[in-house]
Amino acid sequence: xxxxxxxxxxxxxxxxxxxxxxxxxxxxxxxxxxxxxxxxxxxxxxxx
Amino acid sequence: xxxxxxxxxxxxxxxxxxxxxxxxxxxxxxxxxxxxxxxxxxxxxxxxxxxxxxxxxxxxxxxxxxxxxxxxxxxxxxxxxxxxxxxxxxxxxxxxxxxxxxxxxxxxxxxxxxxxxxxxxxxxxxxxxxxxxxxxxxxxxxxxxxxxxxxxxxxxxxxxxxxxxxxxxxxxxxxxxxxxxxxxxxxxxxxx
Numbered sequence: 467x468x469x470x471x472x473x474x475x476x477x478x479x480x481x482x483x484x485x486x487x488x489x490x491x492x493x494x495x496x497x498x499x500x501x502x503x504x505x506x507x508x509x510x511x512x513x514x
Numbered sequence: 515x516x517x518x519x520x521x522x523x524x525x526x527x528x529x530x531x532x533x534x535x536x537x538x539x540x541x542x543x544x545x546x547x548x549x550x551x552x553x554x555x556x557x558x559x560x561x562x563x564x565x566x567x568x569x570x571x572x573x574x575x576x577x578x579x580x581x582x583x584x585x586x587x588x589x590x591x592x593x594x595x596x597x598x599x600x601x602x603x604x605x606x607x608x609x610x611x612x613x614x615x616x617x618x619x620x621x622x623x624x625x626x627x628x629x630x631x632x633x634x635x636x637x638x639x640x641x642x643x644x645x646x647x648x649x650x651x652x653x654x655x656x657x658x659x660x661x662x663x664x665x666x667x668x669x670x671x672x673x674x675x676x677x678x679x680x681x682x683x684x685x686x687x688x689x690x691x692x693x694x695x696x697x698x699x700x701x702x703x704x705x706x
Contacts (some may be wrong), residue, residue: 475525
């Protein structure tokens, strides 16, 4: 039980830090980029 | 599968029994630092000339054209690379431009400008887009290097000094209004 739980805790941590968080970060940043791009398509290029 | 998910969900939502708060916090912090470093490295790589001219569309057309211009070869060896003029420096606009590049990936996959002929046919549209962009942001990418306040009109040609001291100074015109086709050849402007 305890060895098993330790393994599961480590795997969960590794998945969060190495997979989930980076993927979410990239998705959020690219999503933000797309939103800004779409707003530029509608409202014209920045500064106009 | 449901059992598997439930088990890991429980591990996720409960305090760790085997790993200290110190390890988890510092470990997460270090992973964050590594991620941000990798992210920026990748982002900077997409700003390099080497990256731009990896595709023949850029290498065989616009890259060939800039080489004899003053922005590539000159007496002092200071020069502009693709991203200096075509990628905004401001973070938000840079991210937007990087996402906009997905359209360029699309064009690359479907060969939108895969031949010289296709490129020449499309070049007016591509150039107009950059001109509109620079007219809107008051030629920001020019001004990243060229500072109006440091221009010495006495060292400019009469015609340049005349234009810069009037229309440019008053803000009525911006760099790109006159300086089109200086780094790449002009499109065929005759046809509509």
